[in-house]
Amino acid sequence: MTAIPILEIRHVTTYRYRQPVAFGEHRMMLRPREGHDQRIIEAQLDIQPKPVELRWLHDVFGNSVAIANFDGRARELIVNSTVRLDHTPTNALDYPMERNADVYPFSYDVDDMADLARSIERQYPDPDRVLDRWARQFIRADGPTRTRELLTGMTQAIRERFTYIARTERGVQAPLQTLALNSGTCRDFAVLMIEAVRTLGIAARFVSGYIRVPEREARVGDGAKPVATRVGGGHTHAWLRVYLPGAGWVELDPTNGIIGNHDLIRVAVGRDHRTTLPLHGTWTGFPADSLGMTVEVAVTAEAQPSPSPVPPPSPS
Numbered sequence: 001m002t003a004i005p006i007l008e009i010r011h012v013t014t015y016r017y018r019q020p021v022a023f024g025e026h027r028m029m030l031r032p033r034e035g036h037d038q039r040i041i042e043a044q045l046d047i048q049p050k051p052v053e054l055r056w057l058h059d060v061f062g063n064s065v066a067i068a069n070f071d072g073r074a075r076e077l078i079v080n081s082t083v084r085l086d087h088t089p090t091n092a093l094d095y096p097m098e099r100n101a102d103v104y105p106f107s108y109d110v111d112d113m114a115d116l117a118r119s120i121e122r123q124y125p126d127p128d129r130v131l132d133r134w135a136r137q138f139i140r141a142d143g144p145t146r147t148r149e150l151l152t153g154m155t156q157a158i159r160e161r162f163t164y165i166a167r168t169e170r171g172v173q174a175p176l177q178t179l180a181l182n183s184g185t186c187r188d189f190a191v192l193m194i195e196a197v198r199t200l201g202i203a204a205r206f207v208s209g210y211i212r213v214p215e216r217e218a219r220v221g222d223g224a225k226p227v228a229t230r231v232g233g234g235h236t237h238a239w240l241r242v243y244l245p246g247a248g249w250v251e252l253d254p255t256n257g258i259i260g261n262h263d264l265i266r267v268a269v270g271r272d273h274r275t276t277l278p279l280h281g282t283w284t285g286f287p288a289d290s291l292g293m294t295v296e297v298a299v300t301a302e303a304q305p306s307p308s309p310v311p312p313p314s315p316s
Contacts, residue, residue: 005089006041006302009210009265011081011236013279016291020073023049026281029268030081031064032209037261039086046080061205061275063268068281079279084302089262097147098246104145105201108245116243119203119271124174124195131175135196151242151252152259154196158189159257164231168295172273186231186255187238187273193254194240203243207251208276209267211237212299230256230263235297236278239264265299 011030034040047054051068059065100106108116126132138153139145163183173181173188175195184192194204213233232238232255239253251261258264268276283290 005087007085007087007212007265008298008300008302009081009083009085010296010298011079011210011278012296013079014294015077015283016293017075017283017285017289018291019285019289020075021283021285021289022073023070023077024282024284026051026068026070026077026079026279027277028066028068028079028081028279029063029208029276030066030079030083030278031267032083032085033063033266033269037088037090038265041084041086042082043084044080044082046078046082048076048078048080049074059275061269063270063276077283085265087261087265090260095244095247095250097244101147101245101247104139104147104150106147106245108203108243112243112245116203119205119243120198120201121271122195122198123272124176124191126176126195126199130179131195132199134179135199139200147244150200151197151250154193155252155254155259156257158193158254162189164189164255166235168235170277185238186253189254190238190240191273193252197240197242204240205249205269205271206273206276207239207241207264207266207269208236208273208278209238210265210297210299211253211256212263212265212301214263214301230258232256233297233299235295236267237264238273238276241269 030045031043032038032040045066047068049070049072052071053069055067057065057067135154138150138157161182162178165183165185167185172191173184175192178184178188178192190206194206197204211230211232213230239251239255241249241251243249251264252259253264267278270276
């Protein structure tokens with residue numbers, strides 16, 4: 001039996017200023033969503049300077065949101081979140097689907113459509129149907145298109161054909177811009193694929209969270225150093241989930257070609273990337289007072305204890 005990994009996520013955000021400034025309300029989405037595939041063991045949120053009020057709420061999508069209010073001024077604002085959780089990897093290629101959804105196109109149940117309709121609506125203009133044509137290349141012309149093959153093919157195509165470029169500025173590229181540049185961040189790739197599957201009538205949502213990036217030993221020459229097997233570590237990560245009848249919400253990470261939730265720690269879900277910001281707020285001071293922001297994210301797996309040897313049976 002494979003042991004369920006226990007992961008620790010440490011996320012530190014630091015804002016610095018030339019002189020003390022006043023802080024307004026700050027909203028934080030840093031607490032992972034709990035469910036059958038991930039369960040929080042321990043969570044700590046340390047904020048300096050200490051807020052005069054810290055309260056929690058669930059937003060319209062069920063995300064945990066912390067809201068902090070402050071009094072006084074400071075040169076720094078540091079938000080330090082540490083979480084330990086059980087994470088159960090799933091292989092989405094094995095998910096069961098209803099028979100009518102196994103082949104594309106399929107229809108959602110009328111009762112489900114009442115809740116899914118807004119997750120099928122497109123968010124970006126495509127007057128020349130460029131994105132439509134790009135998405136339809138994954139539909140077979142020589143026979144039935146299996147839904148798994150369509151989604152897997154699109155996920156892997158973005159991983160293989162586009163260049164990942166880290167970008168710290170907020171916001172995302174429009175899907176047509178990502179297609180034209182053939183490059184982007186994890187946020188850009190998630191938005192591209194969300195819009196692409198929506199052109200095909202499939203419900204999709206944006207996911208913000210973290211990715212564990214295990215290392216493997218390079219096999220080229222002596223003294224080779226470990227190399228990352230995935231991209232997107234060191235800060236927050238973004239991917240998407242699609243709704244499939246019988247399977248429910250299935251995770252897809254086009255940045256790394258991941259099908260399922262393996263090494264993906266889900267924090268916030270929304271129809272749009274703007275509703276899943278990890279941290280945002282206001283401050284009062286002169287524009288030149290801001291010295292910038294730094295973000296440090298580390299996701300590590302705790303060492304699992306070796307199973308105890310089974311003693312030999314006693315002689316009868």
